[in-house]
Amino acid sequence: MTVTYKSKKMTLKTNDSDLQWATTFAETCKDMRPYLDAYLHIAYSGSNKFSIALQQHNVKCDNDAQPWPETWDSLEAARYGNESDIYIPMNHFNINHTRAIGFALKGFYSTTPTVFSTIEIVSQVPKGWTVASKLPSGNFVFACKRPNSFAFAIDDGDPQFAQQVMQTVKEENITVTFFTVGAPLQDPSTNLSSVYQEMAAHGHQIAMHSYTHPPLEGLEDEASIDWEYNNMIRAVSDTFNGMHTPYFRPPFGTEGARMRQRLAAVIDNPYIVQWSVDVEDWMWAESKTPEKQLDAFKRDVSKGGSLVVMHYLYPSTVGYLKQFIQIAKATGKQLMRVDQCMMDPNAPPLP
Structure with missing residues (x-):
């Protein structure tokens, strides 16, 4: 995966769907329940052929214990966005939100680069925005x-x-x-x-x-x-x-x-x-x-x-x-x- 930063934007490009870019909220578990009614907002350009995951820590919140992460839920960027913005309800991520680790951008299935300018949590979506339904994703x-x-x-x-x-x-x-x-x-x-x-x-x-x-x-x-x-x-x-x-x-x-x-x-x-x-x-x-x-x-x-x-x-x-x-x-x-x-x-x- 090639990661480049320029003018407060991040560009990701890869030909391997197994690679990811991830961030963490804290050194250990982060309780994200206060954000269950909020939305993950991503502003981007380029390819929307990737997944967005929210990862869950193990029960000990121990980075040296297995498994780490314990699980995560992945949602399809293209289903939740248009050509420039993505809005995902935080409660669509089917994990234990008391043990959140962070977000991951993963599952890329196009070699076309994606340029990210904003990744944030917001309280509401723009007026007139239609939020995609949550699809079943199995037990991971x-x-x-x-x-x-x-x-x-x-x-x-x-x-x-x-x-x-x-x-x-x-x-x-x-x-x-x-x-x-x-x-x-x-x-x-x-x-x-x-x-x-x-x-x-x-x-x-x-x-x-x-x-x-x-x-x-x-x-x-x-x-x-x-x-x-x-x-x-x-x-x-x-x-x-x-x-x-x-x-x-x-x-x-x-x-x-x-x-x-x-x-x-x-x-x-x-x-x-x-x-x-x-x-x-x-x-x-x-x-x-x-x-x-x-x-x-x-x-x-x-x-x-x-x-x-x-x-x-x-x-x-x-x-x-x-x-x-x-x-x-x-x-x-x-x-x-x-x-x-x-x-x-x-x-x-x-x-």
């Missing part, structure tokens, strides 16, 4: 809700390592959640449909991870996002005898208003599952120091993280899985599926 979660719980949420993998993963979780006597990509699931050459059917038969949760694994918020239009969701839902339903699940993990963790709104349009009250424990396999698994995956896991667990992201793509990561599980068990927390750790009434009962 980074950590388990059930007290003393911990969940392994495992993304897309290499079928050759699937049996080793199955054997490890069986030996450790836990259940986990697998986020599957739809297109490989439907490709007979991968054998992933059989792999995940076996995993489901052993009590593991199957959840969704898009159809072709693009950064969804970076896609050009809503039709492209809808295509991903509709094909993903169909692939899971066809593979698992009509199964429907509200659990979804965005590819690369890339989030924004459009991908959340479109998901909530096709799935009732979805869970958009991020993470607070990252083994960083994408960084270390094929490096000269794969053991740093263990260091990353221990670091986030020590900070209170309870929801894992990892992939069974690499031999080293799969080899460390038993140690990951044992480290998590040593915290005294109960290991379970994501739906169970979210206290979902539709989840299987705990043993």
Whole structure:
């Protein structure tokens, strides 16, 4: 992201929908309830193809604890504005306003720059201004809700390592959640449909991870996002005898208003599952120091993280899985599926 300041204006330009510009209200939690009836006003020029988020701190208001931020809500700039101004009711941001952190400008899906001249909170909108309605945006979660719980949420993998993963979780006597990509699931050459059917038969949760694994918020239009969701839902339903699940993990963790709104349009009250424990396999698994995956896991667990992201793509990561599980068990927390750790009434009962 390129950020430039000139003549009391800020220009943002990026070709990566995962990048953001953020500000903070205070060193720790800021109670923004006095502003619930006010409006966020942004004066700008250029592209309006981005999201605006209000971030929420963790319950300890501790920057060194996981998760940080605990969650946020993202709203679509284009829905709330015209060619020069944006007005968003503060109460449209679905977070705990007693623990606000600050605003973030994110989810850019155009390389056209945006020039910001004003970001402020005002008491009212201009006369004649029509305020957009609030659209559902799902449950955006980074950590388990059930007290003393911990969940392994495992993304897309290499079928050759699937049996080793199955054997490890069986030996450790836990259940986990697998986020599957739809297109490989439907490709007979991968054998992933059989792999995940076996995993489901052993009590593991199957959840969704898009159809072709693009950064969804970076896609050009809503039709492209809808295509991903509709094909993903169909692939899971066809593979698992009509199964429907509200659990979804965005590819690369890339989030924004459009991908959340479109998901909530096709799935009732979805869970958009991020993470607070990252083994960083994408960084270390094929490096000269794969053991740093263990260091990353221990670091986030020590900070209170309870929801894992990892992939069974690499031999080293799969080899460390038993140690990951044992480290998590040593915290005294109960290991379970994501739906169970979210206290979902539709989840299987705990043993």
